[in-house]
Amino acid sequence: MKNLKNKVAVITGAGSGIGRALAKSLAAQGCRLALSDVNQAGLKATAADCAAVEVKIYALDVSDRDAIYAHAEQVAQDFGQVNLVINNAGVALSASVREMTDEDFKWVMDIDFWGVSHGTRAFLPHLIASGDGHVVNISSVFGLIGVPKQSAYNAAKFAVRGFTEALRQEMKLEKQPVSVSCVHPGGIRTNIANAARMGKSENIQALRKGFDKLAMTSPEKAAATILKGILKNESRILVGPDAWGIDAINRLLGSAYQPLVERFSRKNMYL
Numbered sequence: 001m002k003n004l005k006n007k008v009a010v011i012t013g014a015g016s017g018i019g020r021a022l023a024k025s026l027a028a029q030g031c032r033l034a035l036s037d038v039n040q041a042g043l044k045a046t047a048a049d050c051a052a053v054e055v056k057i058y059a060l061d062v063s064d065r066d067a068i069y070a071h072a073e074q075v076a077q078d079f080g081q082v083n084l085v086i087n088n089a090g091v092a093l094s095a096s097v098r099e100m101t102d103e104d105f106k107w108v109m110d111i112d113f114w115g116v117s118h119g120t121r122a123f124l125p126h127l128i129a130s131g132d133g134h135v136v137n138i139s140s141v142f143g144l145i146g147v148p149k150q151s152a153y154n155a156a157k158f159a160v161r162g163f164t165e166a167l168r169q170e171m172k173l174e175k176q177p178v179s180v181s182c183v184h185p186g187g188i189r190t191n192i193a194n195a196a197r198m199g200k201s202e203n204i205q206a207l208r209k210g211f212d213k214l215a216m217t218s219p220e221k222a223a224a225t226i227l228k229g230i231l232k233n234e235s236r237i238l239v240g241p242d243a244w245g246i247d248a249i250n251r252l253l254g255s256a257y258q259p260l261v262e263r264f265s266r267k268n269m270y271l
């Protein structure tokens with residue numbers, strides 16, 4: 001996809017953070033937008049910021065498989081085509097493997113992994129039919145390295161990466177007109193930590209403060225990097241200097257990155 005003008009883009013979780021910034025950036029490129037979220041107030045605010053282009057908003061819970069498939073049909077009907085699908089909606093959980101509940105683990109997997117994979121599979125026939133399609137799945141730097149108290153999020157984001165990288169190869173082997181990118185943001189200053197669930201012994205305030213300190217990239221900058229990556233058809237889009245650093249450490253050290261993360265966590269999380 002060399003040009004986004006008049007293309008139809010679908011963004012889940014568009015009511016806040018990276019999703020909202022992506023919607024605004026795509027609108028500035030002349031994209032037509034199908035925006036969804038569980039947060040209707042946030043979604044309406046995003047749509048108001050994108051009023052220069054055709055924009056429709058949809059109430060969608062990405063953890064509801066049947067709702068995603070119905071949504072894909074609805075968007076295709078409303079816009080007549082679908083070119084770009086950004087599976088962005090996500091949530092976070094901070095809890096150790098020993099402490100987290102099955103319910104919280106499932107909550108993360110249902111949204112962060114199944115939401116992405118259903119969103120991909122539901123829209124894929126429409127992207128192929130468009131003759132010029134692109135799937136963009138939002139993983140994380142936590143899809144590159146394991147981190148204490150992030151096992152559920154790690155599991156979901158590593159799964160997104162594996163699923164997305166396999167899909168990219170399949171699309172090429174099958175000569176389908178669909179590009180595929182996996183996005184690995186570092187810390188982005190959004191609402192994600194405020195909306196996160198916590199294990200019962202976690203200190204919510206300390207965690208949010210720690211996140212605010214570490215999140216070094218604005219959602220607007222993140223959106224600009226993601227759009228650039230889409231237009232260059234990058235398979236892996238790293239967002240923020242911390243993401244580049246983590247990717248480099250991972251490549252250089254392989255599994256020996258783990259003592260570094262332990263040391264960092266001992267200093268910053270377990271005091």
Ligand SMILES: NC(=O)c1ccc[n+]([C@@H]2O[C@H](COP(=O)([O-])OP(=O)(O)OC[C@H]3O[C@@H](n4cnc5c(N)ncnc54)[C@H](O)[C@@H]3O)[C@@H](O)[C@H]2O)c1
Nearest residue numbers: 013015016017018038061062089090140187188190191192
């Ligand atoms: N902020 C970061 O530091 C960071 C880092 C790496 C990856 N990410 C990923 O980026 C994506 C966007 O997150 P963000 O940082 O913009 O967070 P955010 O909380 O600002 O936005 C997430 C949006 O997803 C929506 N959402 C939550 N559950 C949903 C559901 N079941 N169905 C539909 N929508 C739902 C929320 O209402 C919200 O509008 C997520 O996948 C997140 O995991 C974020």
